Amino acid sequence: MPFAMALPEARSFEIMQTSDKSARQLYAEIKANPTRKRFGMGRMPALINVDLQKAYTCVGEFATAYETDPRQLEYVNQLAAEFRAKGFPVVWTYVAYMESGEDCGIWGTRTNTPDSLQNIKVGSRRSEFDDRLQVDRVRDIIVNKRMASAFFETNLGSIFSFHGVDTVVVTGGSTSGCVRATVVDSLQRSFRTIVPEECVADKHESPHFANLYDMALKYADVISVEETLAQLRALPARSTPTGGSR
Numbered sequence: 118m119p120f121a122m123a124l125p126e127a128r129s130f131e132i133m134q135t136s137d138k139s140a141r142q143l144y145a146e147i148k149a150n151p152t153r154k155r156f157g158m159g160r161m162p163a164l165i166n167v168d169l170q171k172a173y174t175c176v177g178e179f180a181t182a183y184e185t186d187p188r189q190l191e192y193v194n195q196l197a198a199e200f201r202a203k204g205f206p207v208v209w210t211y212v213a214y215m216e217s218g219e220d221c222g223i224w225g226t227r228t229n230t231p232d233s234l235q236n237i238k239v240g241s242r243r244s245e246f247d248d249r250l251q252v253d254r255v256r257d258i259i260v261n262k263r264m265a266s267a268f269f270e271t272n273l274g275s276i277f278s279f280h281g282v283d284t285v286v287v288t289g290g291s292t293s294g295c296v297r298a299t300v301v302d303s304l305q306r307s308f309r310t311i312v313p314e315e316c317v318a319d320k321h322e323s324p325h326f327a328n329l330y331d332m333a334l335k336y337a338d339v340i341s342v343e344e345t346l347a348q349l350r351a352l353p354a355r356s357t358p359t360g361g362s363r
Contacts, residue, residue, distance in 0.1 A: 140326035157338070160284075169193065171244075174247040183319060185292075185319060185325060190249045192342045193316050197252075208257070208258045210261075211246065213244035214239065260273060265298035285311070286311045290319060292319040292324065293319050303337075304337065
């Protein structure tokens, strides 16, 4: 008899779910019916405000700028004030590069126009924080980052270790870019991570809501700024000076 090979039993399975719903609709569904336990806020939160600089906030002046919630910067200022009042760290990041752009690495090689990332130069208007922000340049931590995550090759890890940080609240932009990268890095460092949804923005609603959806399912508590402030206000003020917890 000729050898007969047994064929595997046919199974019906779906390789990838499909949907005709928009990213906004998918996010609204998981927001209304969450399926994940929250990380919650710990005892020592830090606020990271990602790249709220004119290149990304001055709509009408720079092609790279965008706005999602028109009150975003107002909400960020409220959070920053509350963090300071409690004695918790407040961080502002921005991107800016050498004249050569070499510190932007391969990231800066895809285009070379006045609007390109590597052409945000140190000291330029595009690198400046938005004038509507209330930045305390004495107390707050200001970080010139070069890559997407606020943690990548910066001193935030050691600063947060010094302060005993256990929770990171992330605001800024873009939701699908540097905010998401910072959120993922925060979780990978075992920080409880919170994203107040009105405080992040993106160029288009599809990547914005798709990434809120993804972060809510995997990496962070995506909640309202009102709830974030309520959780923050429920914490006792820091009992030691801003110089550190040790």
